[in-house]
Amino acid sequence: MKEHPLFKxxxxxxxxxxxxxxxxxxxxxxxxxxIQALNFKGPIxxxxxxxxxxxxLAAYPSVEELPEVPDLAVIVLPxxxxxxAMDACGxxxxxxxxxxxxxxxxxxxxxxxxxxxxxxxxxxHGIRFLxxxxxxxxxxxxxxxxxxxxxxxxxxxxxxxSQSGSFITQMFDYLALFxxxxxxxxxxxxxxxxxxxxxxxxxxxxxxxxxxxxxxESIRRGDRFIESARRIAPHTPIVAYYAGGTEAGRRxxxxxxxSLAGPDRVYDGVFRQGGIIRAYSIEELxxxxxxxxxxxxxxxxxxxxxxxxxxxxxxxxDACDRAGLLLPPLSDETRGRLADYLPxxxxxxxxxxxxxxxxxxxxTDVIPRLLVEDANxxxxxxxxLQPPSSVRRAVVAMGVKGEQVEEEVTAYMEGRSLEMxxxxxxxxxxxxxxxxxxxxxxxxxxxxxxxxxxxxxxNRAARALWALVEYVRLRKxxx
Amino acid sequence: MKEHPLFKxxxxxxxxxxxxxxxxxxxxxxxxxxIQALNFKGPIxxxxxxxxxxxxLAAYPSVEELPEVPDLAVIVLPxxxxxxAMDACGxxxxxxxxxxxxxxxxxxxxxxxxxxxxxxxxxxHGIRFLxxxxxxxxxxxxxxxxxxxxxxxxxxxxxxxSQSGSFITQMFDYLALFxxxxxxxxxxxxxxxxxxxxxxxxxxxxxxxxxxxxxxESIRRGDRFIESARRIAPHTPIVAYYAGGTEAGRRxxxxxxxSLAGPDRVYDGVFRQGGIIRAYSIEELxxxxxxxxxxxxxxxxxxxxxxxxxxxxxxxxDACDRAGLLLPPLSDETRGRLADYLPxxxxxxxxxxxxxxxxxxxxTDVIPRLLVEDANxxxxxxxxLQPPSSVRRAVVAMGVKGEQVEEEVTAYMEGRSLEMxxxxxxxxxxxxxxxxxxxxxxxxxxxxxxxxxxxxxxNRAARALWALVEYVRLRKxxx
Numbered sequence: 001m002k003e004h005p006l007f008k009x010x011x012x013x014x015x016x017x018x019x020x021x022x023x024x025x026x027x028x029x030x031x032x033x034x035i036q037a038l039n040f041k042g043p044i045x046x047x048x049x050x051x052x053x054x055x056x057l058a059a060y061p062s063v064e065e066l067p068e069v070p071d072l073a074v075i076v077l078p079x080x081x082x083x084x085a086m087d088a089c090g091x092x093x094x095x096x097x098x099x100x101x102x103x104x105x106x107x108x109x110x111x112x113x114x115x116x117x118x119x120x121x122x123x124x125h126g127i128r129f130l131x132x133x134x135x136x137x138x139x140x141x142x143x144x145x146x147x148x149x150x151x152x153x154x155x156x157x158x159x160x161x162s163q164s165g166s167f168i169t170q171m172f173d174y175l176a177l178f179x180x181x182x183x184x185x186x187x188x189x190x191x192x193x194x195x196x197x198x199x200x201x202x203x204x205x206x207x208x209x210x211x212x213x214x215x216x217e218s219i220r221r222g223d224r225f226i227e228s229a230r231r232i233a234p235h236t237p238i239v240a241y242y243a244g245g246t247e248a249g250r251r252x253x254x255x256x257x258x259s260l261a262g263p264d265r266v267y268d269g270v271f272r273q274g275g276i277i278r279a280y281s282i283e284e285l286x287x288x289x290x291x292x293x294x295x296x297x298x299x300x301x302x303x304x305x306x307x308x309x310x311x312x313x314x315x316x317x318d319a320c321d322r323a324g325l326l327l328p329p330l331s332d333e334t335r336g337r338l339a340d341y342l343p344x345x346x347x348x349x350x351x352x353x354x355x356x357x358x359x360x361x362x363x364t365d366v367i368p369r370l371l372v373e374d375a376n377x378x379x380x381x382x383x384x385l386q387p388p389s390s391v392r393r394a395v396v397a398m399g400v401k402g403e404q405v406e407e408e409v410t411a412y413m414e415g416r417s418l419e420m421x422x423x424x425x426x427x428x429x430x431x432x433x434x435x436x437x438x439x440x441x442x443x444x445x446x447x448x449x450x451x452x453x454x455x456x457x458x459n460r461a462a463r464a465l466w467a468l469v470e471y472v473r474l475r476k477x478x479x
Numbered sequence: 480m481k482e483h484p485l486f487k488x489x490x491x492x493x494x495x496x497x498x499x500x501x502x503x504x505x506x507x508x509x510x511x512x513x514i515q516a517l518n519f520k521g522p523i524x525x526x527x528x529x530x531x532x533x534x535x536l537a538a539y540p541s542v543e544e545l546p547e548v549p550d551l552a553v554i555v556l557p558x559x560x561x562x563x564a565m566d567a568c569g570x571x572x573x574x575x576x577x578x579x580x581x582x583x584x585x586x587x588x589x590x591x592x593x594x595x596x597x598x599x600x601x602x603x604h605g606i607r608f609l610x611x612x613x614x615x616x617x618x619x620x621x622x623x624x625x626x627x628x629x630x631x632x633x634x635x636x637x638x639x640x641s642q643s644g645s646f647i648t649q650m651f652d653y654l655a656l657f658x659x660x661x662x663x664x665x666x667x668x669x670x671x672x673x674x675x676x677x678x679x680x681x682x683x684x685x686x687x688x689x690x691x692x693x694x695x696e697s698i699r700r701g702d703r704f705i706e707s708a709r710r711i712a713p714h715t716p717i718v719a720y721y722a723g724g725t726e727a728g729r730r731x732x733x734x735x736x737x738s739l740a741g742p743d744r745v746y747d748g749v750f751r752q753g754g755i756i757r758a759y760s761i762e763e764l765x766x767x768x769x770x771x772x773x774x775x776x777x778x779x780x781x782x783x784x785x786x787x788x789x790x791x792x793x794x795x796x797d798a799c800d801r802a803g804l805l806l807p808p809l810s811d812e813t814r815g816r817l818a819d820y821l822p823x824x825x826x827x828x829x830x831x832x833x834x835x836x837x838x839x840x841x842x843t844d845v846i847p848r849l850l851v852e853d854a855n856x857x858x859x860x861x862x863x864l865q866p867p868s869s870v871r872r873a874v875v876a877m878g879v880k881g882e883q884v885e886e887e888v889t890a891y892m893e894g895r896s897l898e899m900x901x902x903x904x905x906x907x908x909x910x911x912x913x914x915x916x917x918x919x920x921x922x923x924x925x926x927x928x929x930x931x932x933x934x935x936x937x938n939r940a941a942r943a944l945w946a947l948v949e950y951v952r953l954r955k956x957x958x
Binding site: 022025027029030102103106122148149152161165167177217241243244252253280283305311312313314316317319327344349351352353356385387389390398408437438456457458459 | 644
């Protein structure tokens with residue numbers, strides 16, 4: 001891994017930043033702020049023609065005058081001086097760069113010609129680089145975030161390579177909603193030197209990456225992409241969203257990165273051959289990554305749905321059917337074991353609809369334990385509902401008063417959550433929650449934080465479970 | 480409207496509650512708590528054989544002994560004594576009821592027979608009722624919430640009739656995420672007396688209802704449903720989710736409410752004839768309601784996408800195409816007017832991708848104003864992004880310190896939000912936002928609170944805009 005051209009780009013020991021200043025409006029300043037905010041452990045050298053210090057760091061008037069040869073140069077300069085800066089980096093001995101600056105291949109003839117010069121200059125010095133026209137890279141496991149937005153959550157297990165920087169930076173907060181984060185994220189920009197295939201190959205070797213996500217507008221090296229993906233997919237699942245399959249998507253991609261996309265069915269074929277799971281929205285991309293990174297592989301496509309609400313159960317059944325999953329009947333053994341716990345209003349079909357349970361704890365404790373052992377099922381989808389208002393009423397009725405009420409409510413919800421999470425994480429079958437509640441609910445938040453996938457709707461849960469089944473199928477096919 | 484059998488069920492002046500006690504574990508107690516929590520304005524009479532007071536209210540040993548004839552009886556008693564209770568209500572002169580109790584038509588032969596008795600008993604007294612096996616009704620405009628969960632947000636404009644109680648109560652918190660709420664919501668349960676058609680007809684007359692949502696597992700009165708919907712749809716849009724279209728969904732629905740669903744294509748036909756827009760998930764159902772209840776009707780299906788992030792723009796374009804929307808080129812006039820505001824990295828295609836703007840305010844101020852006036856477009860989809868970390872950096876760089884920083888950040892974000900909302904609400908074309916950020920972001924929260932739809936992804940925004948276009952098409956077809 002350390003030999004890979006992207007290693008130093010994602011794991012630099014020292015960084016030069018070209019384009020940061022004390023003007024908070026500049027993009028370069030934002031990038032430097034982000035690097036500082038994630039508490040980067042090595043030296044950071046701002047290069048600035050005039051300023052003596054930049055954001056509190058000693059600044060250097062030129063690359064040449066840097067006190068050492070940094071591992072990485074991050075270039076956020078005006079387009080017209082980027083080539084020159086790359087040359088200065090090369091002369092200093094720098095061998096890795098991220099070029100954030102835009103105005104190259106995506107901006108007409110002149111830009112195309114400058115991009116060519118940029119690449120030639122880098123090659124003449126043996127420099128490998130990401131970009132131009134990208135928003136950088138993030139590796140929270142290394143306290144490294146060279147993008148213009150702050151990375152505020154814990155490091156994660158999703159390795160992302162994206163032909164749109166937005167699907168790196170603008171996902172920081174989105175992923176945090178679910179307690180998720182990146183292992184490493186690359187915004188590849190115009191791919192003048194390294195491309196999405198390189199990123200995928202690097203991420204496959206990264207020990208923090210459990211699953212690889214790709215946002216694709218077009219693939220420049222189709223054969224190598226398929227070949228690499230086939231080698232990677234058997235050990236690390238790959239999920240891709242492709243935006244160029246429609247006419248409008250194709251045109252938008254062209255404006256964005258200057259590359260031409262192909263029809264949907266061509267990419268369907270590419271993904272199939274590569275053993276890659278295709279997602280149809282960005283939410284799906286991350287939903288799939290979430291489940292692929294946390295769930296064991298299912299033995300088949302048979303699923304039991306546990307619910308205490310008929311509607312969410314019926315919607316889950318409907319969604320499972322549309323996603324190509326089967327809902328088998330419960331085994332006789334499970335029916336026998338369940339009988340003691342069910343009220344007369346319950347249904348022992350699939351979905352298992354408890355309506356309510358005599359002891360509310362049964363729903364999160366004994367019942368899922370029985371269901372997951374059913375011989376007819378390969379996976380469980382469970383409706384997660386724990387409204388704080390109901391717990392609050394119980395707490396108040398038990399005589400708790402004042403400020404203690406909220407404390408008790410939270411303690412109860414978090415306690416249930418921890419128990420549930422511990423059980424789910426020990427399951428040998430995929431166990432996926434679904435809920436219309438979000439992380440604002442402390443029961444759901446507890447599950448997220450413990451690494452249990454609770455998808456925001458039965459439809460999304462069914463599709464994510466399908467992705468697990470599909471992954472197993474693709475993996476077998478490749479082998 | 481006041482003559483409608485559901486009027487007193489949704490707007491009672493006084494309520495008797497049968498089945499509430501001081502045992503916080505009982506469902507009846509939860510229902511009474513909810514009624515109290517929403518600050519119901521009329522008298523509430525708990526009926527309890529032994530308790531003198533229930534949740535602080537004077538209780539009565541029998542219906543007969545109530546001091547007046549209440550408008551509505553809410554019955555949450557054990558199944559075996561429900562018929563008897565209904566009879567007692569009739570004898571007292573009560574003419575409206577909600578029967579929450581389950582164990583009737585959905586629970587085998589004995590239940591079916593008891594449901595028949597229940598209906599006959601009610602009819603013999605001229606009582607109209609909702610249920611059994613429902614979770615009640617909510618009308619926040621009347622401070623009335625006879626369900627077992629607390630209604631905590633403001634009254635809204637979505638009138639909902641649901642064959643699953645969950646899609647009423649469990650949506651309280653879900654809708655609150657987006658600043659939405661119900662005008663009135665009915666859980667119809669087994670529909671022994673009033674059914675989803677009655678609810679739809681009532682909601683069409685309700686002045687607080689701008690759009691009707693339906694959750695359907697099966698329709699018992701198909702002809703009347705179509706006929707009513709055709710009358711209602713031209714003035715109040717109707718959106719339906721149907722769970723019974725797949726085999727698994729059909730079986731789940733049967734377990735849930737004991738009614739038999741029909742194949743997908745039959746319901747497609749029913750919806751088409753009724754002028755009803757079909758949603759394919761519960762999220763979509765409420766997304767469609769949100770936009771139909773807040774946006775003007777579009778003149779056609781041409782949409783301009785405004786973004787400053789290439790990826791979300793490309794995904795929006797792809798999603799619009801898949802949803803059957805067109806992305807026309809900008810008119811020459813708009814191109815001319817825009818030119819002054821765009822950096823050289825921007826794209827004047829559609830999506831209009833600004834990449835950035837020299838003055839950040841242009842993105843939310845002058846540019847959307849120019850785009851919405853474009854002669855080639857019927858609607859705008861706009862990517863909404865305002866990361867607090869960027870604003871915070873600017874605020875800190877301007878010298879603001881300490882606690883004031885967060886105040887300034889919030890004030891700025893809310894200010895932009897209000898300006899934006901004011902403009903959007905004045906538009907004569909649909910103007911729909913999309914963002915991966917949620918209401919935790921104060922810019923997005925401000926838009927929600929002002930009644931501007933900001934959908935959680937470009938895909939959902941495109942589908943919701945499609946629903947507006949489809950509504951206009953269906954309305955024309957009916958006329």
